[in-house]
Amino acid sequence: ERSVFRQPIMRKPLAPYFQLTQAVRSGDLAKFNAVLAKFGPKFQSENTYTLIIRLRHNVIKTGVRMISLSYSRISLADIAAKLALDSPEDAEFIVAKAIRDNVIEATIDHENGYVQSKETSDVYSTG
16 A cells, blocks of 8 residues: 555655565566665565565566567567566576466567567457
8 A cells, every 4th residue: 555655654664665666566677676685684674585585576577568568579688688687598588487477478589589579459449
């Protein structure tokens, strides 16, 4: 509930968690990692660190979904760069899992190293 973060007495203690939720919602792995690095000791002292580490997968999944919606075709290297992954191979594995889990509708061209999103139907078409 966003209103909890806005209460004056809760604003400062919950600021790191608010930053985490923003990173998860936007699929920004770099921001997620930065918040985790900055506030890791706080999360550990509050016994939430392990739970927060598990959120990393959600951040990546959201990022893949947003990329898939934004680009009809994108290279695995570009996906790796946008998600702050170590390599195009990591991106390929993550995208393959997202396709398998029905997070996105796309195909991977392994030979040429890109992802092709499937055509979305036009909900406004009359024909």
